[in-house]
Amino acid sequence: MAQVEIYDGEGDQLLFTGGFDFLPRVGESIARDADGYFHYYEVIDVWHREEPEAGRFQPCLAVKIID
Structure with a gap:
């Protein structure tokens, strides 16, 4: 199971x-x-x-809130 970092839509705040x-x-x-x-x-x-x-790549996503 991969640990994924989820960022705000601008990609600057975790x-x-x-x-x-x-x-x-x-x-x-x-x-x-x-x-x-x-x-x-x-x-x-x-x-x-x-x-x-660490010799690896960290997967990251940018998201936007759906109201």
Whole structure:
């Protein structure tokens, strides 16, 4: 299970991290339970950030809130 970093739509503020069996694609939605209330996000960008010290790439998503 890959740990994925989820960023706001601008890609500059980390909102949360999550374990995914597969990487969500652009246009798909993520529903996250926060205090018994679901927050829905649309994936608007996907990229992989290199972590040279660890010798791996970190998957990242940018999302926008769906009201």
